[in-house]
Amino acid sequence: MKKHLLVLNGGSSSLKFTVFEVTKKIGKQVLDGSISLHGDKSVLKYKKKTINYQTGYNLKDWWDYLYEILDVYDIRYVGFRIVHGGEEFTDTVKVNNSFLKKIVKYNKLAPLHNPVTLELMKLVRQTWPRVKMSVSFDTSWHSGLKPEVYQYSLPNFLYNKHKIRKYGFHGLNHEMVTKLAAKKLDKKINKFKAVTCHLGSGSSLAWYMDGKVIDTTMGFSPNEGLTMSTRSGDVPTAIVFYLASELKMKNKDIEDLLNKKSGLLGLTNMRDLRDILSAAGYKVSGFKASHKYSPLDRKRAKLAISIFVYNVARFLASYIGMSKKLDAIVFTGGIGQNSAIIRKMILKKIQKPKNCKVLVIEEAEMINIANKTIKCLSK
Numbered sequence: 275m276k277k278h279l280l281v282l283n284g285g286s287s288s289l290k291f292t293v294f295e296v297t298k299k300i301g302k303q304v305l306d307g308s309i310s311l312h313g314d315k316s317v318l319k320y321k322k323k324t325i326n327y328q329t330g331y332n333l334k335d336w337w338d339y340l341y342e343i344l345d346v347y348d349i350r351y352v353g354f355r356i357v358h359g360g361e362e363f364t365d366t367v368k369v370n371n372s373f374l375k376k377i378v379k380y381n382k383l384a385p386l387h388n389p390v391t392l393e394l395m396k397l398v399r400q401t402w403p404r405v406k407m408s409v410s411f412d413t414s415w416h417s418g419l420k421p422e423v424y425q426y427s428l429p430n431f432l433y434n435k436h437k438i439r440k441y442g443f444h445g446l447n448h449e450m451v452t453k454l455a456a457k458k459l460d461k462k463i464n465k466f467k468a469v470t471c472h473l474g475s476g477s478s479l480a481w482y483m484d485g486k487v488i489d490t491t492m493g494f495s496p497n498e499g500l501t502m503s504t505r506s507g508d509v510p511t512a513i514v515f516y517l518a519s520e521l522k523m524k525n526k527d528i529e530d531l532l533n534k535k536s537g538l539l540g541l542t543n544m545r546d547l548r549d550i551l552s553a554a555g556y557k558v559s560g561f562k563a564s565h566k567y568s569p570l571d572r573k574r575a576k577l578a579i580s581i582f583v584y585n586v587a588r589f590l591a592s593y594i595g596m597s598k599k600l601d602a603i604v605f606t607g608g609i610g611q612n613s614a615i616i617r618k619m620i621l622k623k624i625q626k627p628k629n630c631k632v633l634v635i636e637e638a639e640m641i642n643i644a645n646k647t648i649k650c651l652s653k
Contacts, residue, residue, distance in 0.1 A: 279351040281643045284390040287311040289336055292640040300644045309336045337397045352398050352407045353647030356391045358384035359411035366646040369407035408650040410643045415445025418486045442490035444472045448480040450638035451606045467601045469593045474607035475503040481593040491589050501582045503545050506536035541578040550575045587623035600627045605634045
């Protein structure tokens with residue numbers, strides 16, 4: 275029986291999974307799919323199949339659903355993605371008791387993601403006690419940022435003692451699409467210059483030059499930078515003070531507001547960009563609205579799209595402006611690779627450098643995690 279490697283990528287409202295055949299290297303992909311939350315129901319998609327479950331978000335239930343289709347594979351290795359590894363974890367590591375004790379302290383820095391992955395690890399261990407596991411970090415790709423980029427203008431003790439700084443995220447995908455783009459343009463990676471635009475439920479840009487990341491839009495947490503599906507992105511600190519002092523909101527309520535109730539959802543009461551584009555009057559291939567849009571829906575949708583596009587364009591323009599040369603602007607992520615409308619709107623707002631190519635590359639973090647996993651666990 276062939277050996278297999280499973281990659282698990284868990285988030286606040288979805289769980290992606292991919293299975294690869296494996297020897298000493300990663301072989302062909304044999305399974306790919308996801309479980310995601312749609313309203314108060316769960317939807318499992320794999321091999322062109324769609325299964326609807328009446329239960330909402332429950333990771334234990336999701337794992338049980340997934341195990342039913344994984345049981346036919348001889349899973350020997352499991353690779354996980356963790357969003358936040360701080361300064362401590364800059365490379366893929368084995369999952370063991372020592373790691374599990376150390377990583378818990380980073381839960382507060384990525385509350386929507388890190389706890390989900392740790393819970394997944396427990397479920398996998400219970401199911402397959404002898405399976406070898408490793409974890410790769412979204413922060414690793416950005417670990418070479420210079421102090422002038424990563425340190426905030428705050429008292430030094432906040433960095434020295436509490437490690438409050440810019441970290442950057444989506445690194446596993448930014449890394450792989452950067453390498454794929456360089457290969458596509460026949461450029462050496464250590465001489466390549468690009469801005470990668472990961473646009474999806476979570477969104478970020480990364481500016482890469484000559485072998486290292488120069489800057490990225492996410493910072494201390496994944497809620498910094500661009501407008502996202504449910505995350506606010508950059509907001510003035512005075513707003514946070516106002517929410518606490520004038521609206522008497524508690525810290526947890528403010529955190530939930532900025533992470534789960536803001537962004538496109540907060541602006542439109544819709545979280546799916548296809549729905550928002552449709553409400554704004556754009557034709558979206560393969561999408562059919564489930565309800566009629568009111569004039570207010572349409573007005574809000576148009577504004578939300580403008581805000582999203584403007585925020586991407588202003589960061590992209592700043593990176594372009596600081597680059598002496600740029601080989602490529604790379605779009606990736608669910609929105610970046612699938613919405614030609616959004617790409618066109620963004621590019622219309624910037625001045626593309628001479629001889630700079632615009633590339634669309636499919637998300638590649640799962641194969642990146644797989645490669646890192648087998649490399650780590652084969653040592």
